[in-house]
Amino acid sequence: xxxxxPVIGRSQPRFDAKAKVSxxxxxxxxxxxxxxxxxAVKYSDHAHARLKKVDTxxxxxVPGVVAVLTCEDVAGANRVGIPPRPDQPVLAxxxxxxxxxxxxxxxxxxxxxxxxxxxxxxxxxxxxxxxFDSQEALMPGAPLVHxxxxxxxxxxxxxxxxxxxxxxxECAAVVEATFRLPRQEHAYLETEAGVxxxxxxxTLVMIVSTQTPHRDRMEVxxxxxxxxxxxxxxAPYLGGGFGGKDGISVxxxxxxxxxxxxxxxxxxxxxxxxxxxxxxKRHPATVTIKLxxxxxxxxxxxxxxxxxxxxxxxSLGGPVLTLALEHxxxxxxxxxxxxxxxxxxxxxxxxxxxxxxGATQALAALEQAVDMLAVKAGLDPLVFRLKNALRRGEESxxxxxxxxxxxxxxxxKTIMDHPLxxxxxxxxxxxxxxxxxxxxxxxxxxxxxxxPVVPDYANAKIELLEDGRIRVYSGVTDMGQGNASTxxxxxxxxxxxxxxxxxxxxxxxxxxLPSGSSSASRTTFTYGNALIKAAGLLRERIxxxxxxxxMGAAYTELALLPGRVxxxxxxxxxxxxxxxxxxxxxxxxxxxxxxxxxxxxIAGIDENxxxxxxxxxxxxxxxxxxxxxxxxxxxxxxxxxxxxxTDAGRVLNPQAYEQQVHGGIVQSLxxxxxxxxxxxxxxxxxxxxxxxxxxxxxDVPDLLSIAVQEEEENGPYGMKGLGEVCANxxxxxxxxxxxxxxxxxxxxGPLTAxxxxxxxxxxxxxx
Amino acid sequence: xxxxxxxNGSDIAIETDPCRRVVDILREDLGLTGTKESxxxxxxxxxxxxxxxxxxxxxxxxxxxxxxxxxxTIEGLVSQGEMHPVQKAFVDHGAVQCGFCTPGMVLAAxxxxxxxxxxGRQEIRRGLSGNICxxxxxxxxxxxVEAASRDTGDKE
Ligand code: FES
Ligand code: FES
Numbered sequence: 001x002x003x004x005x006p007v008i009g010r011s012q013p014r015f016d017a018k019a020k021v022s023x024x025x026x027x028x029x030x031x032x033x034x035x036x037x038x039x040a041v042k043y044s045d046h047a048h049a050r051l052k053k054v055d056t057x058x059x060x061x062v063p064g065v066v067a068v069l070t071c072e073d074v075a076g077a078n079r080v081g082i083p084p085r086p087d088q089p090v091l092a093x094x095x096x097x098x099x100x101x102x103x104x105x106x107x108x109x110x111x112x113x114x115x116x117x118x119x120x121x122x123x124x125x126x127x128x129x130x131x132f133d134s135q136e137a138l139m140p141g142a143p144l145v146h147x148x149x150x151x152x153x154x155x156x157x158x159x160x161x162x163x164x165x166x167x168x169x170e171c172a173a174v175v176e177a178t179f180r181l182p183r184q185e186h187a188y189l190e191t192e193a194g195v196x197x198x199x200x201x202x203t204l205v206m207i208v209s210t211q212t213p214h215r216d217r218m219e220v221x222x223x224x225x226x227x228x229x230x231x232x233x234x235a236p237y238l239g240g241g242f243g244g245k246d247g248i249s250v251x252x253x254x255x256x257x258x259x260x261x262x263x264x265x266x267x268x269x270x271x272x273x274x275x276x277x278x279x280x281k282r283h284p285a286t287v288t289i290k291l292x293x294x295x296x297x298x299x300x301x302x303x304x305x306x307x308x309x310x311x312x313x314x315s316l317g318g319p320v321l322t323l324a325l326e327h328x329x330x331x332x333x334x335x336x337x338x339x340x341x342x343x344x345x346x347x348x349x350x351x352x353x354x355x356x357x358g359a360t361q362a363l364a365a366l367e368q369a370v371d372m373l374a375v376k377a378g379l380d381p382l383v384f385r386l387k388n389a390l391r392r393g394e395e396s397x398x399x400x401x402x403x404x405x406x407x408x409x410x411x412x413k414t415i416m417d418h419p420l421x422x423x424x425x426x427x428x429x430x431x432x433x434x435x436x437x438x439x440x441x442x443x444x445x446x447x448x449x450x451x452p453v454v455p456d457y458a459n460a461k462i463e464l465l466e467d468g469r470i471r472v473y474s475g476v477t478d479m480g481q482g483n484a485s486t487x488x489x490x491x492x493x494x495x496x497x498x499x500x501x502x503x504x505x506x507x508x509x510x511x512x513l514p515s516g517s518s519s520a521s522r523t524t525f526t527y528g529n530a531l532i533k534a535a536g537l538l539r540e541r542i543x544x545x546x547x548x549x550x551m552g553a554a555y556t557e558l559a560l561l562p563g564r565v566x567x568x569x570x571x572x573x574x575x576x577x578x579x580x581x582x583x584x585x586x587x588x589x590x591x592x593x594x595x596x597x598x599x600x601x602i603a604g605i606d607e608n609x610x611x612x613x614x615x616x617x618x619x620x621x622x623x624x625x626x627x628x629x630x631x632x633x634x635x636x637x638x639x640x641x642x643x644x645x646t647d648a649g650r651v652l653n654p655q656a657y658e659q660q661v662h663g664g665i666v667q668s669l670x671x672x673x674x675x676x677x678x679x680x681x682x683x684x685x686x687x688x689x690x691x692x693x694x695x696x697x698x699d700v701p702d703l704l705s706i707a708v709q710e711e712e713e714n715g716p717y718g719m720k721g722l723g724e725v726c727a728n729x730x731x732x733x734x735x736x737x738x739x740x741x742x743x744x745x746x747x748x749g750p751l752t753a754x755x756x757x758x759x760x761x762x763x764x765x766x767x
Numbered sequence: 768x769x770x771x772x773x774x775n776g777s778d779i780a781i782e783t784d785p786c787r788r789v790v791d792i793l794r795e796d797l798g799l800t801g802t803k804e805s806x807x808x809x810x811x812x813x814x815x816x817x818x819x820x821x822x823x824x825x826x827x828x829x830x831x832x833x834x835x836x837x838x839x840t841i842e843g844l845v846s847q848g849e850m851h852p853v854q855k856a857f858v859d860h861g862a863v864q865c866g867f868c869t870p871g872m873v874l875a876a877x878x879x880x881x882x883x884x885x886x887g888r889q890e891i892r893r894g895l896s897g898n899i900c901x902x903x904x905x906x907x908x909x910x911x912v913e914a915a916s917r918d919t920g921d922k923e
Binding site: 011018021022024027029186190239479481482655656658659662667698703 | 844
């Protein structure tokens with residue numbers, strides 16, 4: 001593989017795999033700088049309380065303890081978060097608002113000293129009334145999570161079109177249901193980790209596991225009172241992210257620690273328990289849907305009410321709600337919609353970005369309602385979906401036109417023609433004794449990029465090195481999805497260089513250029529577009545200089561080959577290293593800034609709603625089918641076969657594409673069946689992987705993935721974002737299959753064995 | 768206390784507290800950070816190493832337990848710059864994404880193939896069910912182990 005010029009569209013092993021599989025890749029967690037101190041955080045003992053006194057004197061006396069820091073040691077704003085609501089303290093000052101609120105930071109020589117000191121910090125609280133349910137938090141008189149606010153609403157939004165309430169009355173069939181979706185923990189294998197130190201010139205440097213190094217730099221500087229130019233952040237390959245490392249986790253602790261360590265480096269690596277306690281989660285959601293269609297099966301009206309529990313701080317709750325509402329109308333044409341939602345503060349763990357970003361919850365609800373309506377109207381669920389599915393050029397449920405590639409109909413047709421669907425009735429009938437079988441489908445989408453207001457840009461940078469090799473400076477974190485490898489694939493394709501002749505620099509605010517976050521299904525789309533142009537510029541420059549070196553040979557006589565330029569008529573080769581030596585250092589680097597196109601719709605859209613990311617212009621689509629079996633005795637659900645059809649545009653590397661699809665499905669299968677992050681009255685009951693059940697290799701069948709390759713004209717090589725759309729259909733497809741198998745639907749996730757047994761028991765009661 | 772053991776083919780002796788966790792000895796004292804830690808309590812398999820050829824969780828072992836034993840970490844699987852067939856198969860078959868589970872997963876697979884050189888897909892899934900991967904959905908890991916078992920089979 002290292003000896004080949006990458007080919008776009010052909011499967012190839014990832015460039016980063018070798019170092020990872022050999023154990024030589026260094027993640028943030030793998031740095032142990034000489035002379036380092038360990039840091040760890042003392043978290044709140046209450047979900048909501050006023051801090052009266054934090055006594056660190058006992059902790060400070062523990063041998064080996066170097067510092068015990070509180071909010072008084074934070075020189076800056078002591079707040080992190082995204083504008084307009086950077087509301088999260090680095091270390092709690094006036095109040096604690098959830099159990100994962102940090103109160104003090106300890107630095108010590110050893111982990112043992114650290115643990116002893118954490119135990120000796122004594123905090124005097126005045127416990128306050130708390131609120132743990134998003135709808136209760138909206139009631140008048142509910143305790144205020146942030147006392148300076150008028151109520152607990154972080155963000156609300158509305159999408160109105162036509163007159164849904166009246167239209168519902170005219171419908172031939174209407175269903176109504178309320179769905180509850182659980183809190184999900186990212187559970188990346190590498191818990192939050194990093195090291196930091198202060199350079200002689202006063203620059204704070206950190207190597208940290210983050211999806212957002214460039215944004216973190218601004219946040220760390222603001223919170224700790226440093227000029228942004230004095231903060232440097234490096235993000236090596238991440239041991240998983242999925243949205244959970246979108247923003248500040250340990251960065252400010254690392255920075256604060258390094259500023260108070262007496263010049264020594266500081267390392268923090270969260271235990272799994274601290275990670276579960278303090279990290280953001282997927283928003284728990286309550287979604288009520290009323291959906292109606294005409295006698296012809298055409299969808300007519302949708303009413304949707306959506307409540308997200310955003311926990312104690314804003315994090316990305318506003319944009320998550322916005323995307324939930326935007327995706328609540330699904331892949332359909334619906335003339336009348338009335339969608340409204342609230343993202344609400346509670347004293348629960350903080351919810352934030354998680355693969356799918358709100359769309360997952362909205363679609364889990366909608367796609368179940370669509371199935372219920374198909375049953376009620378007596379229509380085949382797939383035919384029903386296809387009949388109502390958006391085509392390019394049509395008006396979406398929310399209003400904006402779908403002006404670019406819209407491949408949902410192709411996805412649905414692919415399922416319709418597949419043996420897994422064609423033979424479904426006989427397969428269901430052949431259930432073995434004490435088993436029940438069911439098949440379910442779901443159709444989903446995901447907006448690509450940030451939406452209309454936050455500039456969705458990337459700055460690609462590429463360099464011809466002295467030795468003739470090519471270096472790509474990746475501005476966007478690779479959290480495991482393989483974008484760095486794809487960048488080399490793109491550069492190699494344009495410059496005709498082999499993987500072995502190229503290298504990628506991972507994000508580093510001192511070396512790579514700001515290119516936004518690794519998120520929002522934008523990572524390859526946005527940076528890839530910038531890189532195509534930057535690599536093209538470098539190609540041009542190399543050929544131009546080669547031409548001069550060959551006495552003005554025409555470009556048509558030159559071929560760029562691995563490591564050299566060939567002059568075809570003479571057969572003479574100019575090594576790239578030689579060409580590099582003829583270039584000034586300013587000429588060896590090419591940069592290009594790309595800004596993604598955004599939706600221009602403004603009519604009737606609230607400005608605040610637009611600011612939070614509504615609407616999107618380009619969407620990826622997917623339709624999934626799940627065949628499941630329920631064990632009548634144990635209530636266990638087993639997925640027997642699974643088919644995912646995806647429209648994420650053209651495929652650059654089929655192997656990497658399948659990686660995303662498989663991973664998205666299985667992560668969401670956990671969400672559907674087992675993952676239940678339990679929080680009771682603010683207390684975290686799920687403290688580790690013993691009680692938070694993740695899917696293992698035996699819990700999944702072999703998955704089938706078919707790419708419906710409709711070209712997206714804006715995407716690099718015609719691709720669109722993939723990482724999220726593949727995670728949105730599993731919950732509803734499996735829930736629809738389970739409802740068929742059980743004969744009754746479960747309205748609360750996850751679909752645990754207990755819940756399945758409960759609905760099966762109801763059936764016997766009915767008999 | 769002085770502990771002698773064989774690490775990736777070389778005999779070594781270290782001075783350590785007999786209760787020190789093996790994962791800490793490897794990562795912090797010996798700089799072998801290929802062995803990962805993800806839960807610290809025996810539930811994820813990220814810290815898997817081979818002890819006398821059998822897969823063990825280094826977060827649950829203490830120094831005393833490796834005295835006199837043969838330890839292989841992921842770094843020791845590469846010999847003279849050549850990856851082990853299982854490592855190669857992981858690369859070729861796309862079994863690596865973020866890679867944080869990978870060292871443990873590879874060593875678990877090596878042990879699985881030692882016990883059962885030609886496992887079926889279901890046996891591979893069962894054999895690796897103690898190792899959690901949050902990225903891949905496992906399928907390409909199963910593909911890789913299957914391919915590695917074919918390749919080693921050819922050589923036999
Ligand atoms: S770290 Fe040892 S099993 Fe998870
Ligand atoms: S590759 Fe990321 S956890 Fe397995």
